[in-house]
Amino acid sequence: MIPPQWQFFPSRQVSFYMARLFITRTLAVLALLVVVLQTLDLLGQSGDILAYAGNGDAQLWHYAGLRVPQIIATFLPFSVLLGTLVMLATLNQNSEIISLKAAGLSAHQILAPMIAAALGIAVVSYVFNERIVARSTAALTAWQAVDYGPIPPDSGVKTNPWVRDGNNLITAAIVAGRGNGVQLRQVQIFNRINNSLTTIVQAPRGHYDAASKSWLLDGARQFDVARGTMRDVGTVRFGHDIRPDQFTLARVDPDALTFSELSAAIDDLRDAGRPTKALEASLWHKIAGPLSALLMPLLGSVAAFGLARSGQLFIRAVIGMALGFAYFVADNFSLAMGNLGAYPPFLAAWAPFFLFLLVGETVLFRTEE
Structure with a gap:
């Protein structure tokens, strides 16, 4: 005993x-x-x-x-x-x-x-x-x-999200739709080399191309920062590593999510290049x-x-x-x-x-x- x-x-x-x-x-x-x-x-x-x-x-x-x-x-x-x-x-x-x-x-x-x-x-x-x-x-x-x-039903429309593509930043004024049907409006791509801005690509609309797993911009124009010139570039393909859901990520409220949901949201935000330290805490x-x-x-x-x-x-x-x-x-x-x-x-x-x-x-x- x-x-x-x-x-x-x-x-x-x-x-x-x-x-x-x-x-x-x-x-x-x-x-x-x-x-x-x-x-x-x-x-x-x-x-x-x-x-x-x-x-x-x-x-x-x-x-x-x-x-x-x-x-x-x-x-x-x-x-x-x-x-x-x-x-x-x-x-x-x-x-x-x-x-x-x-x-x-x-x-x-x-x-x-x-x-x-x-x-x-x-x-x-x-x-x-x-x-x-x-x-x-x-x-x-x-x-x-x-x-x-x-409370109105969720329309799925998001405003002013931004996503990182390597060293470049992509923003869109409006994002609508879900999955492979995501549509972008007023898109801007900030191309950077060694943290220095080189060119800015602007387009009124863009969409996801599921076949090539990349994004297409229609009617794009490119501004050269060094020369200060603007030229039409037509159709631009970008973002082979950007998933459609990375554009549809809304603001994350950690108090309104469970542990597993918050963990998944952190992974998505991290893949999108957004800061996650506060959410991890x-x-x-x-x-x-x-x-x-x-x-x-x-x-x-x-x-x-x-x-x-x-x-x-x-x-x-x-x-x-x-x-x-x-x-x-x-x-x-x-x-x-x-x-x-x-x-x-x-x-x-x-x-x-x-x-x-x-x-x-x-x-x-x-x-x-």
Whole structure:
């Protein structure tokens, strides 16, 4: 039989007891936050929703149904932090933590059931984000784009996309159609040699030639930058490596896409020569964000453990809250730096997680272990 001090979890009864307390406190805090924040948000948006003729109570409830998943996804880590503090402060105040330590349990063993429950919450949060939040975000964004009116069907028309063909850049004022039937209007090709612009080819229209897997421009004219002259060149063929869908790529909203959809969009944008660093950071954060729930029991443990038993429970709870909120500030800052290109995408998404994991472990070891 494994000695108690070498077991990762305490007894089954204690483990279920602490996991149940942790989950119920977290869900109670989350429900309270959702009700309060949704009420405030609905009060702020109801005027815009009702401003559209014909909108009424049904549209208000529809907005609330689309907004609630976003609020849950955003504030679930906060709820885990606050639920941890409420639970540990209560256990400390009732001397249950002291009883567990007197029975020979270490600080890590006491926190183990909470960390296991937090891992379950992280998995549920990831699935919830993939299945529900992404769809509701896409629907709400489309609805807000038409000022809460009827959403028109997607016409498939895109404006002002640009694609890279080797060292050259191709732009089109309007792109219509899908697949091999893509049509280009007001096309410009900027031919460059060693990053120096040499010629500009302009054409009123162009289309994709599936037989040769290239693009054709009709009625093209070429401007020579060095000579400053313009001449007619007729039909121009270009872009053997450019797929039709590279012209039809729209602006990518990472919050409205699942992990697999965002990964595919990043690959398409990368093939089109567009910057993807910000989207790559958001892609990694789709995993790092839900996993932040694992840190909350560790950062909030200061509410239960401390060097001195001075009875200053409120101060220790405030310190735990400060550590948790410091993580959220660092996480948002790091993600913003990743969007600006100052941090590599992987570092922008994961650096705060591992940094505060070390901070939480350091605080726990220095105080209790």
